Amino acid sequence: MYPVSEAFLQAVQGNARKVYWTGKITTVAGVEYPFTQEDIVKGSGHITAQCCGNSEIELGAVYAAEMGISLFLDIDRYTLEDAKVELAYHLRLADGSYEAVPMGTFEVSEANRTAHVLELKAYDYMLRFDRDFNGFETIGTAYGMMALCSTACGVELAQGQAEIEALPNGSKMLSIYPENDIETYRDVLYFTAQVLGGFFCINREGRLEFRQYGNMPVMEIMQKHRFSSSFSDFVTRYTAVSSTNLRTQTAEYYALEEDNGLTMNLGINPLLQFGLEETRAELCRNILTALSVVNYVPFDSDTIGNPALDLGDVLTFSGGQADSKQITCVTSFTLKIGGRQSLKCVGKNPRLSQAKSKNDKNISGLLNQIEAGKIGIHTFTNASAYTIGDTDVRIISIEFASKEENHAQFFGQVVVDAAAEPIEMTANATGTIVVPFPSSTGGSGTASDDGVTDADTGETTGTEDASEGSTDTSEEVSLPTDTVDISVDVSLPVTWMEDGKAVCYVTFELNDTEILLHHPVETWHSGKHILSLYYPIENVVANITNTFNVYLRMENGSGTVGIGDCIASISGQAMAAAAAWDGKITIEESTGFFAIGGGLQVKGYTDEMSMETMELVQRSYSDRLTARPAIGAFCHPVTLSGSGKE
DSSP: OOOOOHHHHHHHTSSSOOEEEEEEEEOTTOOEEEEOGGGBOTTOOEEEEESSOSSSOOSSOOOOOEEEEEEOOOOOGGGOTTOEEEEEEEEEOTTSOEEEEEEEEEEEEEEEEOSSOEEEEEEOGGGGGGSBOOOOOOEEOHHHHHHHHHHHHTOOBSSOHHHHHTSTTTTSOEEOOSSOOOOBHHHHHHHHHHHHTEEEEEOTTSOEEEEEOOOSOOEEEOGGGEEEEEEOSSOEEEEEEEEEETTTTEEEEEEOSSOOSEEEEOOOOGGGSSSOHHHHHHHHHHHHHHHTTOEEOOEEEEESOOTTOOTTOEEEEOSTTOOTTSBEEOOEEEEETTSOEEEEEOOOOTTOTTOOOOOTTOSOOOOOOOOTTOEEEEEEEBSSOEEEOSSOEEEEEEEEOBSSSEEEEEEEEEEEEEEEOOEEEEEEEEEEEEEEEEOTTOOOOOOOSSEEEOTTTOOEEESSOGGGTOOOOOOOOOOOOOEEEEEEEEEEEEEEEEOOOEEEEEEEEETTEEOOSOOOEEEEOSEEEEEEEEEEEEEEOTTOOEEEEEEEEEESEEEEEOTTOEEEEEEEETBOSSOOOOSOOOOOOOOOOOEESSSEEOOOEEEEEEEEOTTOOEEEEEEEEOSOOOOOOOOOOOOOTTTOOO
């Protein structure tokens, strides 16, 4: 539920309410057209939203909310394409003030005009995710997938990384399987929501928000607040999930200890294909844990309405035929401006044998068939950001296989935001300056010490009264009137800072072997740069999984690669849609620090490894080291006095 005050909750359930609606239309050009209740044609406005289909609870829903309204506004309808419409609900509280509740942000898809009325139909930002997704082999967490879609489609995220990672499977690394039916970014969100055990919607602020099904009621709807209602006589609940393994073409089934409810069929989720059986089992069981809170009574009711209710809100009903001990959930609603609010919760009866949960995405997928002479392509983009420093960072990893022995080509493009280390520059500034100097042989002037001429009156005043008969003893003094320019050579030290040059080193790796013959290098000043990469892969062995990696390293600076700033592909004839497993297993192992005290002591440790073949034959291998090995022949260098030798 949208956070509102307690006074709002009391007022919205009162016998009488005073409300009004406002809104604003903003065109793509930035022109705003505010409107009030008087501008809305009575009975014309509505908002409809849903997180499930018409018959059952779903995981992974990515439905768009719809808004329709008719306005007495004189606006050119041709300027309203993709215009933004914002609505707000205002309710009068007991103290006479009004509290506003935002009702969402929508983009106009249709604008029709009659003689005096402008009719609008709009949808929320979920439609922006209907952009083509190019089948990239993307690797990252659920938040990385969300951030990739958000960046590509221009919709902000409502939750941060920490919130998403706290969800079931939120911290797991996910990879998109090459064989999939993903066509748009909206499909990516669908499969991501499945893995997280919930659904996506656009919230009231126009941001992409993930929501889970819950079991804590947010409010009670009494009989006096309902115009009509219908409740089912069963409780919808799920006790199992099934996921199709594309490699084995079998459905993997995971259930609670007491499996007597419905089964949620996840279909062929491309994010649930990689990894060991134990890894997929953990992912599916986490989904089942999130789904097991569903214990809802399906219903359909027309109420007086509470615009603060959101999709996924858990409710209780009391009075009449309602059972106040049971909970239900809002899976869809229709709110009419100035009218009723219709609430609905869907669900199937677990007691019916034919009640099998199906999702729209439960299809076999679009499989890429290998045809003779057909060019195949494996693509990649990054779902995580990278920071490039003085050590190698892997930014690209593509697995590929070929049906035939042939050649392949690698292409890549990376946008790197480089930050070069500044360089202190020093130099000597040299030059010649001209200094004016008085000349010693200039003209002369006469100076008298017995009087001063007044410039204003022209009279001369003597220093002594002439009537006293004093003798005039004036003395002439020579004063210089000319100067001579003298040139002087000077040299001054100067220091300043300049943007340095960061050096980016590229390393190619094929099947864990560094390619030594080709090491691209770029030198950059600070700023964003495009790094174009190419490498011909010769003599590709048939029916063997190959891995091509690209590493970056920088000197004299650092760099960052944002989400989606790295794209790459490997193409060639007879390229397989999915890389075949060649039986090679890569294992990384780390140990703690060894304790050194009075000698070298090695703790005993145990390693255990298990594997599963394609024939489902279980084998295991283990080794154990318990004894402490004896290590000797240690010595300490000694310097003999006076010899200078060790």
